[in-house]
Amino acid sequence: xxxxxxxxxxAAGIFIQGIFLLWTTFAHAExxxxxxxxxxxxxxxxxxxxSDNNFLGQSNxxxxxxxxxxxxNGSLRxxxxxxxxxxxxSHKAGGTDNGELRLDYGLIDWTVSSNEQGRSGIRLGRVxxxxxxxxxxxxxxxxxxxxxxxxxxxFERTRNVTVASDGAELYLDRYSEAGSLFxxxxxxxxxxxxxxxxxxxxxxxPNGSFESKLMPIFQAIYEGDGxxxxxxxxxxxxxARYNPGVGDVLQAGQMKxxxxxxxxxxxxxxxxxxxxxxxRPTSNxxxxxxxxxxxxxxxxxxxxxxxxLASKWEAxxxxxxxxxxxxxxxxxxxxxxxxxxxxxxxxxxxxxxxRFDLTPEFMLRAEYHRVDGTGYLPVQDNPNPSALVQRxxxxxxxxxxxx
Amino acid sequence: MFESxxxxxxxxxxxxxGISIFALFWRACPLYMLAVxxxxxxxxxxxxxxxxxxxxxxATSENVISRSSLRAIFGMRLGKWPVDTPVKVFxxxxxxxxxxxxxxxxxxxxxxxxxxxxxxxxxxxxxQYPEQVASVQEMLSKIASTPGxxxxxxxxxxxxxxxxxxxx
Numbered sequence: 001x002x003x004x005x006x007x008x009x010x011a012a013g014i015f016i017q018g019i020f021l022l023w024t025t026f027a028h029a030e031x032x033x034x035x036x037x038x039x040x041x042x043x044x045x046x047x048x049x050x051s052d053n054n055f056l057g058q059s060n061x062x063x064x065x066x067x068x069x070x071x072x073n074g075s076l077r078x079x080x081x082x083x084x085x086x087x088x089x090s091h092k093a094g095g096t097d098n099g100e101l102r103l104d105y106g107l108i109d110w111t112v113s114s115n116e117q118g119r120s121g122i123r124l125g126r127v128x129x130x131x132x133x134x135x136x137x138x139x140x141x142x143x144x145x146x147x148x149x150x151x152x153x154x155f156e157r158t159r160n161v162t163v164a165s166d167g168a169e170l171y172l173d174r175y176s177e178a179g180s181l182f183x184x185x186x187x188x189x190x191x192x193x194x195x196x197x198x199x200x201x202x203x204x205x206p207n208g209s210f211e212s213k214l215m216p217i218f219q220a221i222y223e224g225d226g227x228x229x230x231x232x233x234x235x236x237x238x239x240a241r242y243n244p245g246v247g248d249v250l251q252a253g254q255m256k257x258x259x260x261x262x263x264x265x266x267x268x269x270x271x272x273x274x275x276x277x278x279x280r281p282t283s284n285x286x287x288x289x290x291x292x293x294x295x296x297x298x299x300x301x302x303x304x305x306x307x308x309l310a311s312k313w314e315a316x317x318x319x320x321x322x323x324x325x326x327x328x329x330x331x332x333x334x335x336x337x338x339x340x341x342x343x344x345x346x347x348x349x350x351x352x353x354x355r356f357d358l359t360p361e362f363m364l365r366a367e368y369h370r371v372d373g374t375g376y377l378p379v380q381d382n383p384n385p386s387a388l389v390q391r392x393x394x395x396x397x398x399x400x401x402x403x
Numbered sequence: 404m405f406e407s408x409x410x411x412x413x414x415x416x417x418x419x420x421g422i423s424i425f426a427l428f429w430r431a432c433p434l435y436m437l438a439v440x441x442x443x444x445x446x447x448x449x450x451x452x453x454x455x456x457x458x459x460x461x462a463t464s465e466n467v468i469s470r471s472s473l474r475a476i477f478g479m480r481l482g483k484w485p486v487d488t489p490v491k492v493f494x495x496x497x498x499x500x501x502x503x504x505x506x507x508x509x510x511x512x513x514x515x516x517x518x519x520x521x522x523x524x525x526x527x528x529x530x531q532y533p534e535q536v537a538s539v540q541e542m543l544s545k546i547a548s549t550p551g552x553x554x555x556x557x558x559x560x561x562x563x564x565x566x567x568x569x570x571x
Contacts, residue, residue, distance in 0.1 A: 036531065040526070042526075071526075073526065075525070075528060079489075080482045081482070081483070083528075083529075085528030087526070087527075111482065111483075115485060116468070118475075119480065123529070136527040136529075137526045143523050176471050180474070267516060
């Protein structure tokens, strides 16, 4: 006991020293051949404990540490109109992501024209998807409103599909007294070929893989009064084809996903109110007798209030709702047809949380979730649907450091 | 009878004193409010920090700028002056009174929102942070010596080596 404590203390000491070394080495911008190189990063560790079911690891009645986000990024501006950027990310999230190091984004951003009234340009490479208010920096704890993003819209289980695409993004900004308008249009290849993406879309049993056509994403965000009001609209079209594996239960089908997200936010000095509403129609066809052709209309929304209690403290309250099929909200038709629990088709999550910024670089968070339904739980962490419990509670703790 | 006589002066006095107190109060009220206003206004004037102004490199072509363009510049979105020189943005630490005053009163954006906007751009590869200076002296020397530089400073600390940028 004593030895292990000593070891932990030494390890923690080395760890902290390492972090400070990293920080002092990289946190400052360096001048590289007359252009500025900026290096930044973050390290986030979470702990999840649930009353029932598993989320982000084996969390059922015990603490799961399998929620970790480590990222480093660099950017360089050789000339004022061009920025080269790359970010590496290791994202460990229970059974859905093993934390292997990936290129999160890697792009060249060229501002083609700019003047006092606005700018326009293009980003080429691996670009983070503009999806709702939070997706572009969804893995950076400091930019999130809570430990867990509202799962009705920012699903943890389908993040690989929505996180970034390889292609191009055009952007157009307008700055005027009436407000600012930010419009992006992207066309890219989503990261859909992985096992995790397949499981997210069709479950564990089918053993094939998906490939996608180029995915268009359109987003417009209007900011009034210096960002006090933000209104957004996002839509995209994912058109994917399934390549069955050997002896697969599914045939070579097509899946089309065309979500629309409406976003609104009001920011006062000490509080913010945010809400997003999403319509998520998905149609499947030609998957064969085990998955008849269907079109289901998923529906999601959340309402979130945050209050800055003091300069370092922030409190959060949110109600987050997701229906897999708005034509069968309580999942009864689904249960009758599949003999699986009805409550796997929705989730209603009340969240209360608190954030404490020890320093600008170090943040601590805690939040409590009271959830009805298991709609957002990944199947990888919960392979047996009959072991699921409809009403469950979750406590999450998080520490995050950045440089 | 005796009772009433005895009662009379008491109630009269009550009445009298009641009227006079209310009357006094109402008469004094505007005066009091004026005094409070003058006193607080005066004490504000005495203790208030000098206002913050936007400053640029002395040879910058611009004299005036719109608030929306200024927000785009300090939001790290607009990186060029109209004559094509790159903009170089300098800020002080988030918790300094200068930064708070500049954000709230000139940009009219809350400091924590400005920080969030920078974070979102930096951590998605779309932008860079502004350069943070450690002191007023560093702000002045950087603005005076860096072509395209823009920053802010209290009015009583302005030197001849920087130029004030007016907000349209």
